Each structure stands twice: as C-alpha cells, then as structure tokens.
Amino acid sequence: MELGSIRDAFDRVAKKQKLCSSKTQEVIDQVGQEIEQALAKLQALHDPSSLHDLKTILTELNGKLKEVGPINQIEGSQKELNVGLSKYAKLLEKFFNPDISKAYRNVDFDTQTINQIIACHFYRQGLFDLGDCFMNEAMEPEVTLKSPFMEMYQILEAMRSRNLEPALKWAANNRDHLVQNGSILELKLHRLQFVEILQNGSRGDALHYARTYLSPFASVHMAEIQKLMACLLWAGRLDSSPYAEFLSPTHWEKLAEELTQQFCSVLGQSYDSPLAVVIEAGFQGLPTLLKLANVMAAKKQEWLAMKQLPVPLDLGRDFQFHSIFVCPVSRDQGSEENPPMLMPCGHVLCKLSIVKLSKSSTRTFKCPYCPTEATVALCRQLHF
Amino acid sequence: MEPEPSPLSNGDSTAAGTTTAASIASAVAATAAPIQSARINHLAESLKLEHQFLRVPFEHFKKSMRSNHRIAEKEMSTVISSVSEAANRDNMSQEEAVNHLTSLVSRLQGLKRKLEEGSKSENLQAQRCRARLDHLDAAEAENLSEWNNTRLKRILVDYLLRLSYYDTAVKLAECSNIEDLVDIEVFHEAKKVIDALHNKEVAPALAWCAENKSRLKKSKSKFEFQLRLQEFVELVRADNNIRAITYARKYLAPWGATHMKELQRVMATLAFKSNTECATYKVLFELKQWDYLVEQFKQEFCRLYGMTLEPLLNIYLQAGLSALKTPFCYENDCSKEDPLSQEGFRKLANPLPFSKQHHSKLVCYITKELMDTENPPLVFPNGHVYSTKALEEMARKNDGKVTCPRTGQVCSYSELVKAFIS
Ligand SMILES: [Zn+2]
Numbered sequence: 001m002e003l004g005s006i007r008d009a010f011d012r013v014a015k016k017q018k019l020c021s022s023k024t025q026e027v028i029d030q031v032g033q034e035i036e037q038a039l040a041k042l043q044a045l046h047d048p049s050s051l052h053d054l055k056t057i058l059t060e061l062n063g064k065l066k067e068v069g070p071i072n073q074i075e076g077s078q079k080e081l082n083v084g085l086s087k088y089a090k091l092l093e094k095f096f097n098p099d100i101s102k103a104y105r106n107v108d109f110d111t112q113t114i115n116q117i118i119a120c121h122f123y124r125q126g127l128f129d130l131g132d133c134f135m136n137e138a139m140e141p142e143v144t145l146k147s148p149f150m151e152m153y154q155i156l157e158a159m160r161s162r163n164l165e166p167a168l169k170w171a172a173n174n175r176d177h178l179v180q181n182g183s184i185l186e187l188k189l190h191r192l193q194f195v196e197i198l199q200n201g202s203r204g205d206a207l208h209y210a211r212t213y214l215s216p217f218a219s220v221h222m223a224e225i226q227k228l229m230a231c232l233l234w235a236g237r238l239d240s241s242p243y244a245e246f247l248s249p250t251h252w253e254k255l256a257e258e259l260t261q262q263f264c265s266v267l268g269q270s271y272d273s274p275l276a277v278v279i280e281a282g283f284q285g286l287p288t289l290l291k292l293a294n295v296m297a298a299k300k301q302e303w304l305a306m307k308q309l310p311v312p313l314d315l316g317r318d319f320q321f322h323s324i325f326v327c328p329v330s331r332d333q334g335s336e337e338n339p340p341m342l343m344p345c346g347h348v349l350c351k352l353s354i355v356k357l358s359k360s361s362t363r364t365f366k367c368p369y370c371p372t373e374a375t376v377a378l379c380r381q382l383h384f
Numbered sequence: 385m386e387p388e389p390s391p392l393s394n395g396d397s398t399a400a401g402t403t404t405a406a407s408i409a410s411a412v413a414a415t416a417a418p419i420q421s422a423r424i425n426h427l428a429e430s431l432k433l434e435h436q437f438l439r440v441p442f443e444h445f446k447k448s449m450r451s452n453h454r455i456a457e458k459e460m461s462t463v464i465s466s467v468s469e470a471a472n473r474d475n476m477s478q479e480e481a482v483n484h485l486t487s488l489v490s491r492l493q494g495l496k497r498k499l500e501e502g503s504k505s506e507n508l509q510a511q512r513c514r515a516r517l518d519h520l521d522a523a524e525a526e527n528l529s530e531w532n533n534t535r536l537k538r539i540l541v542d543y544l545l546r547l548s549y550y551d552t553a554v555k556l557a558e559c560s561n562i563e564d565l566v567d568i569e570v571f572h573e574a575k576k577v578i579d580a581l582h583n584k585e586v587a588p589a590l591a592w593c594a595e596n597k598s599r600l601k602k603s604k605s606k607f608e609f610q611l612r613l614q615e616f617v618e619l620v621r622a623d624n625n626i627r628a629i630t631y632a633r634k635y636l637a638p639w640g641a642t643h644m645k646e647l648q649r650v651m652a653t654l655a656f657k658s659n660t661e662c663a664t665y666k667v668l669f670e671l672k673q674w675d676y677l678v679e680q681f682k683q684e685f686c687r688l689y690g691m692t693l694e695p696l697l698n699i700y701l702q703a704g705l706s707a708l709k710t711p712f713c714y715e716n717d718c719s720k721e722d723p724l725s726q727e728g729f730r731k732l733a734n735p736l737p738f739s740k741q742h743h744s745k746l747v748c749y750i751t752k753e754l755m756d757t758e759n760p761p762l763v764f765p766n767g768h769v770y771s772t773k774a775l776e777e778m779a780r781k782n783d784g785k786v787t788c789p790r791t792g793q794v795c796s797y798s799e800l801v802k803a804f805i806s
C-alpha cells in the first residue's frame with residue numbers, strides 16, 4: 001500500500017492550507033494598517049472642517065485598498081489550495097476503492113435482526129452497560145443471552161481476584177457437560193485452589209482440601225494427583241521446589257480462557273463472537289466480490305439472480321466450518337445426490353464421475369490418477 | 385495395495401505426501417511462507433476498502449476551510465465597499481469619517497479573531513486526517529487481531545450513527561478510545577437536521593442545503609425542492625391557501641424548469657384538501673412523507689461526505705455471509721462455531737448467494753482441523769472419514785482400537801485406509 005505517498009500528498013495539502021490562512025491574515029493586517037494610517041491622517045487634519053482634505057484622505061485610502069486587492073489575494077491562494085485538495089481526493093480514489101457497496105444486494109436486510117446480533121455481541125464481549133444503552137436506544141426487546149454472559153463475567157472477575165469459588169461451583173453444576181466435552185476443567189480448578197492453599201495456607205488445610213476435592217479424580221487422573229500430593233513436601237516454599245511451575249500465573253490465564261470456552265459450549269454458543277467472524281470473513285472476501293461485481297456488470301450479468309458465486313472467495317482456515325468435497329474430474333461440489341466415492345486405490349471422485357468413467361456397473365475402469373483398475377461395486381461412499 | 389503418493393492439494397497446501405522428517409519440515413516451511421505472504425496480501429487488499437475512513441475527515445477538513453474562506457471573503461468585501469462608499473460621499477464630517485474608519489478597524493479585528501478560531505478547527509481536522517493514515521499504517525501481521533478488533537468497533541460506530549443511536553455510538557467510541565477514528569462530530573451535524581425533520585421543521589435542513597448549495601447542484605440533488613414541496617403541503621394542510629400560493633411562487637416556481645410534473649402535482653393539492661381520498665394526493669398528505677425526507681437527507685448527507693449509502697456493517701455482513709454460506713450450514717449438525725448455525729445470521733443470509741470452492745477443503749469431524757498432507761483423511765470400513773491426528777490419538781488411548789463417533793463402528797487402526805483427495 002502506497003500510504004507513504006498518500007501521506008506526502010496530505011502534507012502538501014496541509015502546507016497549502018497553512019499558507020492560505022497566513023496569507024489571509026496578512027491581507028487583513030495590510031488592509032487594517034492602511035485604514036489606521038488614514039485614520040491618523042484624519043485625526044491630524046489642520047482644518048477639521050475642510051471637506052476637501054477629508055475627501056482626499058478617503059479617496060487615497062480607497063485607491064490604496066484597490067492597489068492591495070485583498071479579495072484577489074485571498075482568492076489566489078485559495079485557488080492554489082483547491083488544486084491541492086482535488087488532487088488529494090483523486091489520489092484517495094485511485095489508491096482505495098471509492099465505492100465498496102458495488103457488490104451489495106439491495107435486499108431486505110432486516111434491521112431488527114442486525115440489532116439483536118449487535119446486542120448479543122456487546123453482551124458476550126462483557127460490555128453490559130453499552131448493551132443496555134443500545135437496547136434502550138434501539139428499543140429492542142431483551143436478549144436472552146444477557147444473564148448467562150453476566151454470570152460468566154462474574155466468574156471471570158472473581159478469578160481475576162484469585163477467587164475460584166464461583167468457577168468451581170459452575171464446574172460442579174455442569175460436570176456432565178464438561179466430561180462429555182472431554183474437559184478436565186474441574187480438576188484443573190481444584191489443582192489451582194490446592195496450590196493456592198499450599199502456598200498461602202497450612203499443610204493441614206492443603207491435605208484436607210486434597211482429600212475432599214482431589215481424591216474423587218484419582219481413579220482417572222492418578223499421575224496428576226500423585227504429583228500434587230508430592231507438592232505437600234514443599235508447602236510454603238513451592239517456588240523453590242521441582243513443582244515451581246504450578247505457581248505460574250499463566251495457569252490462571254489459561255484456565256480463564258478454558259472456562260470461557262466451556263461456558264460458551266454449555267450455552268450452545270461459539271467461542272468467537274459470530275459477528276466478528278462474519279465481518280472478518282467480509283473483509284477477506286469483499287475485494288474479490290467487488291472485482292467480480294465489476295466483471296459481471298461489464299458483461300451485463302445479473303448480480304441479484306445469482307444463486308452461487310462463480311468464483312471462490314479464499315478465506316483463511318479459521319473460516320472452514322464444513323467439509324467441502326470438490327470432484328477433481330468434474331469440479332462439482334459433492335452433495336447428497338452426488339456424494340464423494342472412494343476407489344480401491346484410495347483416490348476419491350464424485351459418484352457421477354465414476355458412473356461416467358465406468359459406463360456400466362460391471363465393467364472395470366482405470367483410475368484417472370493412477371493406473372489401478374476398479375469397478376463401481378468396489379467403490380465406497382464417503383462421509384466427511 | 386498402497387497407492388503411489390500423489391499430490392494432495394487441500395486448500396493452499398502444495399507439498400507432496402512423502403513422510404521423511406526433512407521433507408515434512410521443508411513442506412511446512414514452504415507452506416508457512418505463502419500463508420504469511422497471503423495474509424499480508426489479504427491485508428493490503430482489505431485496506432483498499434477503507435476509502436470512507438480517509439475521505440470523511442478530509443471532507444470535514446475541506447468544509448472547515450471553505451467556511452473560513454467564505455467568512456474572510458465576505459467581511460473583506462464589506463470593508464472594501466464601505467471604504468469606497470465613504471470616499472464617494474460628499475457631506476461627511478470629520479467625526480463621522482473617524483467613527484466610520486474606527487468601526488472598520490474593529491470589524492477587521494473581529495474577523496481576525498474569528499479566523500484564528502477557524503484555523504484551530506482546521507488544524508484539528510487535519511490532525512484527524514493524519515490519525516487515520518497512521519492507523520492504517522499501523523496494521524501489521526503481528527497486531528492484526530487487535531487491529532481487526534478496532535476495525536469492528538469502527539464499523540459498529542458507523543452503523544450506530546447512521547441509525548441515529550447516538551448515545552451508544554458515543555459510548556462505544558469513548559470506552560474503546562477510538563474517537564479520532566470515527567465520525568461522531570460529522571454525524572452531529574446530521575443529527576440537528578434529522579431531529580428537526582422528525583419535529584416537522586425544515587429550517588435546519590434548508591440551512592444545510594444553502595450551506596452546500598454548489599455541491600448539491602453538482603450532484604443534481606432535488607432535496608431542497610422536496611423540502612419546499614413539503615412546506616407547501618403543510619400550508620395547504622393548515623388551509624393557509626393564500627400563503628401557500630405566495631410560497632409556491634417564491635420557492636417552487638424556480639424548480640419548474642426541471643421538475644414541472646412534480647410541481648404540477650403538488651400544486652393540484654390546492655384543489656383538494658388534506659382529507660382527500662384521491663390516492664395520488666392522499667399520499668402527499670401522509671405523515672410518513674417526513675420519514676421519507678429523513679431518509680432522503682441521510683442519503684444526500686452520505687453522498688456529500690463520500691460515504692457509502694449503506695452502513696459499512698451491512699456491506700461487510702453481506703460479503704461475509706456470502707463467503708461463509710454453504711448448503712451444509714442449514715443442516716442440524718452445523719458446527720456452533722459457524723455463525724450460520726444461528727437463526728439471525730441464517731435469516732440475513734437467505735437472499736444471498738452460496739459460496740463456491742474450486743478445491744476440496746475437508747474438516748475433521750472430531751478435531752475440526754483441516755485434513756491435508758500433514759494430517760491426511762483416514763476412512764473407516766463404513767465410509768466415515770476422520771483426520772489421522774484424531775484417530776492416531778484414539779488408537780493410542782484404546783490399544784489400537786478406533787470407534788466411529790457417528791455410527792459407533794469399532795475397528796482396529798490398521799483397518800483404516802487413507803483417502804487421497806486432489
Ligand atoms: Zn487412483
């Protein structure tokens with residue numbers, strides 16, 4: 001991006017603006033001085049009643065001001081500035097896309113739906129005041145996600161002040177869900193609590209805590225529990241033990257992140273804000289869409305009627321939520337009617353391509369990618 | 385029989401499926417570099433979308449300059465013509481002349497003060513233009529996620545301002561510290577006009593038209609005419625027919641040359657009354673005409689400042705939804721991480737086209753990771769496919785046995801076959 005040259009162009013405009021305004025000031029001063037000189041002459045008149053002298057002074061002043069030509073001077077510098085201004089505007093139009101709405105479909109894009117999405121976004125980012133202000137101003141009805149996200153932020157807030165109680169309570173209440181997700185969040189929270197007690201409390205407290213809360217995990221996580229129990233030997237001086245790593249503050253950060261992840265999962269929500277995901281995809285996809293809209297407009301093709309984009313908008317991997325199979329022979333996208341099929345050699349084509357290659361269900365045919373022979377019967381449908 | 389290793393191109397990966405450590409390392413290096421440069425390329429492309437971001441403060445800057453210039457010119461002309469007028473008078477006393485010139489001197493001093501004020505606001509606008517350039521310059525691969533976060537906030541503020549949710553807009557800008565990157569001040573100017581139109585007052589809108597006369601004329605805007613028509617209709621509604629006719633003569637007639645049909649139509653309301661049942665005229669008396677004027681004003685306003693007519697948020701939402709939309713999004717097992725698993729986004733995406741892929745892109749059902757050369761797809765005897773990473777891990781934990789999570793089929797890891805997707 002040529003931001004450097006744009007900045008230079010702007011500096012030139014700003015310089016001209018400064019010149020222009022100092023020129024204006026100068027002209028005003030000049031005119032002011034002329035008037036003041038005439039004023040002094042008027043006051044110094046020997047014969048105040050001499051209308052002739054008075055008129056001479058005023059006519060002289062008038063002539064001098066005409067000579068100065070203040071309006072012309074101001075106009076002149078303004079004109080030069082205007083040239084700079086329009087140059088800069090043109091430069092912006094050249095380097096940037098002056099109309100990014102060219103690929104916009106003028107369809108019913110429901111404001112209320114968008115407002116609900118924005119409100120959810122504010123709440124899930126923890127911006128509750130802002131969310132409330134917005135709901136109020138947009139006169140939107142309550143969003144159901146507000147109170148669960150409030151709970152989540154209360155838990156996280158407590159964790160920031162090293163209070164694990166709300167987090168532990170939540171984890172215990174949602175134990176089944178956590179286990180189903182394969183998450184050991186609950187054990188990790190207890191481990192953190194245990195280490196806190198070990199470092200700040202007594203060995204007895206730590207032992208008591210371990211017996212009460214860690215022992216139920218022993219059957220599945222024996223190795224972990226053994227390590228933790230060994231920590232008891234260094235109670236109060238864990239920092240100089242082989243287990244000093246347990247004290248690292250990154251455990252708190254990581255756990256806060258994992259809790260957020262699990263909390264969203266329990267809510268049936270995504271981890272990332274869906275609005276942020278769509279907008280980011282929009283930023284990555286729009287440049288290609290705009291090029292496409294231009295090409296299609298030139299060919300007089302209908303933008304609105306198109307059911308599928310004719311070209312891929314290559315997004316990053318983070319935006320791949322589904323398996324898309326594209327047959328290497330026909331370039332068709334796999335579907336229920338035309339599913340991907342695995343040939344005995346391991347290569348995969350779509351069903352229609354295989355039917356075309358084989359011509360009949362019993363005949364053998366050659367894989368187009370390796371010389372291996374196959375029959376339709378030997379091909380298997382794949383499920384991604 | 386094991387097939388020959390063939391090129392597995394899944395997405396942007398181009399490495400061949402050999403398995404020595406060295407070749408994997410070089411393959412990773414070879415794909416990492418294009419990914420990095422692709423990201424920078426993406427960034428450069430999406431920065432080009434930021435025209436409005438630079439254009440609006442520039443227009444604001446220009447506007448300040450224009451208004452200062454206008455003041456200077458007007459005052460100066462008054463002073464000059466006042467001097468020449470005095471020079472042409474024959475019966476002025478000394479005292480009168482002194483008073484006259486003194487008043488001119490103080491007038492010039494007043495002008496100087498005004499221009500100094502004006503120059504302050506010019507500098508502020510210029511500084512804002514620079515802040516925007518700096519912000520674009522600061523976008524780099526390393527801080528991209530934070531930068532993108534700010535961008536989303538900017539776009540949200542734009543949306544809030546356009547829909548007149550000013551309090552939320554100001555609040556969001558303040559709490560994110562992005563006041564220089566959003567156009568709250570510019571929209572404040574619009575707010576005055578919009579509020580007045582909602583109160584059925586046209587004066588601020590007319591003043592705005594006068595202020596931007598030459599530019600509105602250039603874009604062949606008929607907004608002022610529409611405002612005048614509305615004022616006329618209001619006079620007819622109030623049964624103030626004499627005044628209505630006087631008004632029409634003064635303010636509507638000048639538009640006759642270019643907008644005769646509309647002019648005739650609205651003049652005909654004189655023959656009817658505000659309670660007319662005739663559809664053509666009834667609509668002119670409807671109160672939603674005022675809402676229409678608000679919409680009209682917003683469009684003129686955006687055009688003048690070089691903004692898109694649609695909120696940026698809507699534009700990016702549409703592009704993003706099209707990019708993400710696949711037939712699979714509407715199935716029940718659509719991943720929660722996919723925004724299109726949500727009703728609201730599905731509704732918005734309804735009238736938009738599906739995305740298109742030229743190459744297979746396969747996502748592991750278990751790990752949600754992309755299956756490619758480094759993590760090739762493995763097939764269960766029943767045809768279900770998962771990534772090598774996921775199944776290796778499963779086999780390691782279960783003595784070499786793997787279970788298909790969707791069908792429950794159990795087999796040993798060695799029974800799985802590799803699929804080659806090109
Ligand atoms: Zn083959």
Ligand SMILES: [Zn+2]
Nearest residue numbers: 321713722724
């Ligand atoms: Zn989807």
